Amino acid sequence: STESNAKPRGALIVVEGLDRSGKSTQCAKLRSFLETSGHTTELWRFPDRETSVGQMISAYLSNKSQLDDHTIHLLFSANRWEKRSLMEEKLKTGTTLIVDRYSYSGVAFSSAKGLGIEWCKAPEIGLLAPDSVVFLDISPERAAERGGYGDERYERVDFQTKVAGFYQTLRDSSWKIIDAGESMEEVEKKIQGVVLDKVKECALGKPLSLLWS
Numbered sequence: 691s692t693e694s695n696a697k698p699r700g701a702l703i704v705v706e707g708l709d710r711s712g713k714s715t716q717c718a719k720l721r722s723f724l725e726t727s728g729h730t731t732e733l734w735r736f737p738d739r740e741t742s743v744g745q746m747i748s749a750y751l752s753n754k755s756q757l758d759d760h761t762i763h764l765l766f767s768a769n770r771w772e773k774r775s776l777m778e779e780k781l782k783t784g785t786t787l788i789v790d791r792y793s794y795s796g797v798a799f800s801s802a803k804g805l806g807i808e809w810c811k812a813p814e815i816g817l818l819a820p821d822s823v824v825f826l827d828i829s830p831e832r833a834a835e836r837g838g839y840g841d842e843r844y845e846r847v848d849f850q851t852k853v854a855g856f857y858q859t860l861r862d863s864s865w866k867i868i869d870a871g872e873s874m875e876e877v878e879k880k881i882q883g884v885v886l887d888k889v890k891e892c893a894l895g896k897p898l899s900l901l902w903s
């Protein structure tokens with residue numbers, strides 16, 4: 691068949707969790723693990739603060755600008771749409787992407803402010819669905835004890851508790867819940883097993899799908 695010469699596709703791995711759950715730490719570790727295991731891998735993050743939309747988001751998050759809740763929601767979504775075609779191209783040409791936050795952050799954070807969840811999901815429809823969502827599970831209280839908490843707009847325990855509730859409603863069979871309260875090394879090991887299986891499944895031809903299906 692024509693498939694036999696095609697390069698195995700990369701996996702779309704999304705890492706989610708409350709602020710300070712350890713996402714960026716684990717994404718970096720996972721990237722070097724996959725590279726060492728022989729898989730071409732890139733680390734992406736949302737918001738991608740490098741683009742012009744991303745700079746507006748960054749100013750908002752650091753309280754340097756004010757925006758209506760609906761407006762900032764759509765900017766976060768636009769920031770994912772501007773990377774969509776490159777994302778598809780990378781995956782189809784065999785690069786695995788580890789993505790630090792994605793549409794689930796978008797929906798959970800805006801819903802926690804009081805916007806309707808269906809309204810929040812609508813602009814995400816048609817983005818690529820992750821092959822696996824690694825959810826770093828930690829209580830808002832424990833997360834708050836970690837370094838740097840409190841510098842940005844959403845870093846308050848009461849707000850993070852609401853976010854945690856909306857993450858729960860978004861959970862589906864592609865999610866793996868990892869206890870993020872353990873040591874960095876323990877968390878790292880648990881993620882590796884889950885992700886390596888998924889990378890192999892994708893290389894064997896698991897089809898790409900779209901949000902929210």
Ligand code: T5A
Pocket residue numbers: 707708709710711712713714715716736737751766767790791792793795796797799800836837838842844845870871872873874875877
């Ligand atoms: N947002 C985002 C939306 O509202 N809508 C959207 O669509 C999107 C995409 C910025 C904000 O934007 C919101 C959500 C956010 O509030 P960001 O830029 O990803 O998002 O936020 P950051 O501030 O960069 O990252 P986080 O606060 O989410 O932290 P991480 O990445 O979860 O945690 P990390 O790895 O930086 O670790 C935090 C601290 O804990 C320590 C680390 O050394 C570090 O000091 N640590 C541990 N300590 C003990 N044990 C462990 N196992 C540890 N793991 C890490």
Ligand code: NA
Pocket residue numbers: 713714790
């Ligand atoms: Na981070």
